[in-house]
Each structure stands twice: as C-alpha cells, then as structure tokens.
Amino acid sequence: MKKTIILTQSEIKELIQMDQVLDAVEMAYAEHAHKRVQMPAKEYLFFEKGDLRIMPCYLQDLGESGVKCVNVHPTNPQKQDLPTVMAMIELVDPETGFPLAIMDGTWITNMRTGAAGGVAAKYLARKDVETLGLVGAGKQAYTQLMALNEVIDIQEAEVYCRTCSSREAFAKKMSETYDIPVKAVDSPQKAVENKDIVVTVTPVDHPVIKTEWISPGTHINAMGADAPGKEELETELVLKSRVFIDNWDQASHSGEINVPFSRGLLQEQDLAGNLGDVIIGKNPGRISDEEITIFDSTGLAVQDIATSWTVYEKAIEMKIGRSIDFLE
The missing domain is CATH 3.40.50.720 (NAD(P)-binding Rossmann-like Domain)
Known part of the structure; x- marks a missing residue:
C-alpha cells in the first residue's frame, strides 16, 4: 500500500537551499506564463485577528499538484508566541488523488517568497x-x-x-x-x-x-x-x-x-x-x-507546489521523513 510522507520544518531545511528554490520559482513562473498550469486565485477566510488562504495548483506538463493552506495573523508574535505566517502543504498524485506528502509550508512560504x-x-x-x-x-x-x-x-x-x-x-x-x-x-x-x-x-x-x-x-x-x-x-x-x-x-x-x-x-x-x-x-x-x-x-500556489515537489523528490532520494498509511 502506498504511504504518505510527513515532513517537518527542520527536515525541509535539510532538504533544500535558496539556489534550488530560485530555480523552482523561476520555472514555476515560466510554466504559468506558458499557460500549462491550473491555478485558481487564492480563496480567503477572514477572522477577527487574521485570515486563512487556500491555494491549489496543478502543473500539467510536469504532473505536479497540491494545495497550500496558509494563515496570516499579524499579532501572533506579540500575543501567542507564534509566527505571523504558518502553512501546511499537501502534495497530491494527479493520477489517483493520493496524498503523496504532507509537509510544513511555513519555511517553504518564506523561501519561495524570497526567491x-x-x-x-x-x-x-x-x-x-x-x-x-x-x-x-x-x-x-x-x-x-x-x-x-x-x-x-x-x-x-x-x-x-x-x-x-x-x-x-x-x-x-x-x-x-x-x-x-x-x-x-x-x-x-x-x-x-x-x-x-x-x-x-x-x-x-x-x-x-x-x-x-x-x-x-x-x-x-x-x-x-x-x-x-x-x-x-x-x-x-x-x-x-x-x-x-x-x-x-x-x-x-x-x-x-x-x-x-x-x-x-x-x-x-x-x-x-x-x-x-x-x-x-x-x-x-x-x-x-x-x-x-x-x-x-x-x-502564487505554483511557486509553493513547484518548491514543495523539489522537497518531496529529495526526501524520497535521501529517505527523510516519516511515512503514514492514512488508509489503514
């Protein structure tokens, strides 16, 4: 049975550096410009102290798909000892819909925005x-x-x-x-x-x-x-x-x-x-x-998914992360 890889922020930091994120983001912009991407505009939920954004994407020619769920709560650092921005990313197999990976998206969000x-x-x-x-x-x-x-x-x-x-x-x-x-x-x-x-x-x-x-x-x-x-x-x-x-x-x-x-x-x-x-x-x-x-x-969600897919492939190669059978 296929299993889902779980990756923490510290593991992701081991797997990818800024030069690789720059390459992934530049490629993502190019794929988007060539109109080879399905990417609805992000959707918002507005809370009293912040918001939550849902960002799906499918890079059609590359067979990479997934969704990011990310918050922005500006008062977190002062009042909750939490980051202003936190995120989770799920990568999905386009052929079956199976969740290939669930990973922290906070570091990826910071890195891809810098990139x-x-x-x-x-x-x-x-x-x-x-x-x-x-x-x-x-x-x-x-x-x-x-x-x-x-x-x-x-x-x-x-x-x-x-x-x-x-x-x-x-x-x-x-x-x-x-x-x-x-x-x-x-x-x-x-x-x-x-x-x-x-x-x-x-x-x-x-x-x-x-x-x-x-x-x-x-x-x-x-x-x-x-x-x-x-x-x-x-x-x-x-x-x-x-x-x-x-x-x-x-x-x-x-x-x-x-x-x-x-x-x-x-x-x-x-x-x-x-x-x-x-x-x-x-x-x-x-x-x-x-x-x-x-x-x-x-x-753009395409930046997140392209970067996350690079992380996922390196995690498979280096055998980093924990595997879970969600269908068990």
Whole structure:
C-alpha cells in the first residue's frame, strides 16, 4: 500500500537551499506564463485577528499538484508566541488523488517568497546594482536578502523597521552571514534613498514609501500588501513606474496595486505585464536604466507546489521523513 510522507520544518531545511528554490520559482513562473498550469486565485477566510488562504495548483506538463493552506495573523508574535505566517502543504498524485506528502509550508512560504523577489530582481533590476534598502525586518526580509544575494552582487544594505531591536538584530545577523555591510537606520526614508533595489516587507495598511524618496533606475520588490486595502507605496509612485505583477486577479484584489485599482486610477492595460512573460521572453521587462520598476508580488500556489515537489523528490532520494498509511 502506498504511504504518505510527513515532513517537518527542520527536515525541509535539510532538504533544500535558496539556489534550488530560485530555480523552482523561476520555472514555476515560466510554466504559468506558458499557460500549462491550473491555478485558481487564492480563496480567503477572514477572522477577527487574521485570515486563512487556500491555494491549489496543478502543473500539467510536469504532473505536479497540491494545495497550500496558509494563515496570516499579524499579532501572533506579540500575543501567542507564534509566527505571523504558518502553512501546511499537501502534495497530491494527479493520477489517483493520493496524498503523496504532507509537509510544513511555513519555511517553504518564506523561501519561495524570497526567491520571487530574487527572480524579479534578476529580470527587472539594472545590471549594475550594488545597494539595497529594506523596509521591514521580519522573516520575509531575511529570505529576501538571502535570495538577492544569490543573484546580485550587493555591496551594502540598509534596513528599517519600527522596532529598533529587530532592525539591529537583522543588520547584525545578515552582516555576519553574508559578509555584507548591513546597517540599521531609524527611518524608511534613510533605508530607501539612493538605493538600486528597494524591498518592502511590512504589514502596513497605508503607504510607508514616499514617491520623492525613490531614485530613477530603482527596482522595487513590493512584497507586503496581501489583502484588500493594504499598500506600502504611495499611489503616485505606482502610477509613475513600470509595474509587473505575478497574477492579475490576485494583484487587483489584494496586491500593491489593489488600492489604486479600486479607486479607478489604474487598469490592467496600464501595467507593464507579468513577470512570467518577461522570463519566457514574451515581454522585454526593463527597457531603460532610468525607469523605476516595481514587482507587485502576491504569491502564487505554483511557486509553493513547484518548491514543495523539489522537497518531496529529495526526501524520497535521501529517505527523510516519516511515512503514514492514512488508509489503514
């Protein structure tokens, strides 16, 4: 009888590194752009203190399918000693529907979101970028820098978040881990001014980045907006930039563009296109060193399932994980 593999977060960390996640996520975007993916837009359940999202996906040509269930509860770290984001992923055999694996999806979510920013910078940032500004110093900020360090030669970085101890701890750890001078600063303006790449990973409901702080030629990874009404960038900045998205249905509903779209200030035809189309050569991406580019990341189930499938195959190969017969 076939058995289901159970994988914990610590086991997953043994099985996959950022360079492999970058490859999986880039491939996932390409498959999505080639329209070889079934992927309904994520569905939400809204609670008093957070939300729950269901994200199914089927990569048809690769025979990989599964579903992620992920929460976002911003007050968890302060009140429950739990992560803001937690997730579980089930991988399903497309031929039989059998649950091949059930695994922690929290680390995979963090890693694939970091990888999305890395892939976006690879295709949309200028080729001569050296400086990085981060607004937000949570777990997503760590994986953003981790991924960017794989694709760009970062010479220096500055980070801001509202909690002094968090930004100081981030700067210290990242400086030591990657041998990059990372400095904690006391305002978002200082973090993003005169930077080649800007990353925003915050839970804010109102813009934290002003238009005048961003230099010509900057690439921005806007990673934080993940629900209706949330935005990290001033609308004026969005409207003056070339904006790339991962998925129109999700971005217009809950991504960085959702607020200007809801106000009638931006339509789908105003966007520069999908990141996947840039990857497969259908869209030119950045067209000048002076333009500001924005990647509005909402997170796609195809990223999770492609990454999880890589984890699953390595677990089989290395005989890691616990097997359970659910039909017993």
